[in-house]
Amino acid sequence: MAKNNLLAFCHVLQSVYSRDFFIGKTHRIASVSLLSLLPLAVNAEALSLQQAVEKAxxxxxxxxxSQQKENAMRVLSQGMTALPDPKINVGLLNMPTDSFDVNQEAMTQFNVSVSQMFPAxxxxxxxxxxxxxxGDQMPLMRDNRRAMLAMEVSNIWLTAYRYEESIKLVKQNRTLFEQLHEVVESGYSSAYGRAKQQDLVRSELELIKLDHRLTQLRQAKESALKKLSQYILPTMMNQNTADQNITLKTTREPIKLTSSNTLTSNALAARLSQxxxxxxxxxxxxxxxxxxxxxxxKYKPEWGVTLGYGYRGDDLSGKDRADLASIAVSVSVPIFSSRRQDAQVKAAxxxxESFLSEKQLVLNELMAKYRVLTSDIRLLDQRIRLYQTKLIPSYRESAQAMLNAYTSNDGGFSDVVQARIATLNAHxxxxxxxIERFKRLAELNYVMTQGEEVKNT
Incomplete structure (x- = not known):
């Protein structure tokens, strides 16, 4: 009876090996879409990558x-074109100190003057x-900030997604190991079973190791979601972050890889210049x-105009005295400050010139980053195809061979376990x-970001 149970379980295990439960042929990576995985079926509300970026x-x-700073600068720009405020001087001139009588001397007067300066x-x-x-710098800085947020949030989100998918894979394999453990335990307790004590101990050990692996993955996922909370308010996140589900949604491809023969250096520079x-x-x-x-x-002079009016009282005999009006023009003569002005113009x-060099430096960095990322993506595509077409099928065949050998009494139980663990690790x-490829795409999206037009208000 125990042997029959073991053979029945082996047929179930073979059916699992005969299909690729993680990656189907329909999930080929032929483009560089950052959001090209199908949605996951979840019980709780899922947090998609697009939602995470939008919330952040x-x-x-x-x-x-930044918007407030821009508004402040634009308000200041309107006020800076106004002339300096005029100055009003009010004074009592030439007052005699022996009598303090405003009518004693002809030169005593009450004077009012207004002066206005005109900058150079x-x-x-x-x-x-x-x-x-x-102020025009602020919209561009905000565009760069949004692109940076999208890249950073995507990296953290993808890390959490990796752990969630790994948890699912380990859980699927743990279910099979539980069934295998039950069969081995039944075979060991039966007098006619072929299972040995070391097989039973090994199956129990593998279950414990899988439990420990699940705990590590849950801890890593929770840590990633905690990091994500710095961009998304904690109230937006599920309090039980270990059970927070995340999903990728299918959307339009934002960028497509272009071969180096099609996208010339000039075309790339034109794109990156935006x-x-x-x-x-x-x-x-x-x-x-x-x-x-x-x-x-500052080489040009500053001008100033002063208008004055002096009121004089009657003389000692009661005769009326004429009031006095004055006008004066002042101008600065930039003679002694020419050395300082020459230095300021030279420094400016x-x-x-330094900004011209800095622009080329930024362009070179973006070009180099673009080439590195596109090269990495192509190599990652090759690795993915290698796993899909050769490595994983070979692991499945190896596991199938170990299983067949064990069922025919030609192989050991440990070989079956190792082959199964190796297949899980390959997936x-x-x-x-x-996930690493999608992270490269997130960086590529940032490199290819184009800022919006600056609108003066």
């Missing part, structure tokens, strides 16, 4: 702060443009050019490669 972006305080050249207009240029970091350098270069123009304005010119390794 919508709840990011940095984006709100186009300083006011350039000051407003500088704040506008600084990256927020590259465009940010352009805006910063514009700000530096405005600083240079403002430094050049060098700053503009988990394939899962790891697929």
């Amino acid at each position: 972006v919508s709840q990011d305080d940095w984006l709100v702060s 050249g186009d300083t006011l207009r350039l000051a407003g443009e500088k704040y506008t240029a600084q 990256h927020p970091l590259v465009r940010l350098v352009d805006v910063q270069s514009n700000t530096a050019q405005i600083d240079k123009a403002m430094a050049e304005q 010119s060098l700053q503009v 988990i390794e394939l899962l790891d490669i697929r």
Whole structure:
């Protein structure tokens, strides 16, 4: 009876080996879509990658702060074009100190004057443009922040997804090991069973090891979800993070790999030049050019106009005295400060040139990153195909051979267990490669990000 039970279980085990329960042929990776896995059937509400990214972006305080800073700079840009406030002077001039009588001396007068300064050249207009240029940096910084959040959240989310799928694989194999343990235990307790004591001990040990492996995977998944909570408010996450389900949803392919023969260096540079970091350098270069123009304005003089009115009282004999009016124009003469102004203009010119070099540096870094990522993705695709077409089928054949040998009394129970564990590890390794590929895609999505047009308000 025990032998019959063992043979029945072996048929069940063979049926499991005869199909690929993790990866089907329909799940071929032919594109670079970051979101190309089918949804998982879950009992609790699932947290998809798209939902995680959207929540992280919508709840990011940095984006709100950046918008407020941009609004402040644009308001300042409007106010910087106004002239400086005029100055009003009120004074009592030439008061005699012997009598303090305003009518004693002809020069005693009550004076009111208004003075207005005019900054050199186009300083006011350039000051407003500088704040506008600084405000133009904020939308690009927000575009880069959103892309960075998408990449970081995707990496953490994919890590949690890897652990969840690994847990499912281990659970599936543990069910089979439980059935195998029951059969071995029945065979060992039966007088006619062929199971040995070491087979029973080995089956119990493998169950314990699988339980420990499940605990490690649950701990790792919970740790990944805790890290995800820094981007998603804790209230948005299930309190029992170990049971939080995550799923990938099928969506449109955001990027497709292009061969190096099709996408030339110039075409790649044109695409990457729209990256927020590259465009940010352009805006910063514009700000530096405005600083240079403002430094050049200091060669021009500042002007000032003063209008005064002096009231005089009657003289000692009662005769009326004429009031006095005055007008004065002042101008600065930039003679002694020319050395300082030359240094400021030279420094501003060098700053503009530095941004040109920085832009090329950012472009080179993005190009190198693009080539590394696309190369990694192609190699990962090759590894995936190797696992799907050769390695996993070979593991299944090996496990089938060990099982056949054991059922025909030509093999040991430990060989069956090792072959089964090796097959499980192969499926988990394939899962790891697929997840690593998706992480590379998340980075590639960031590299290929294009910033939105800056709208001046």
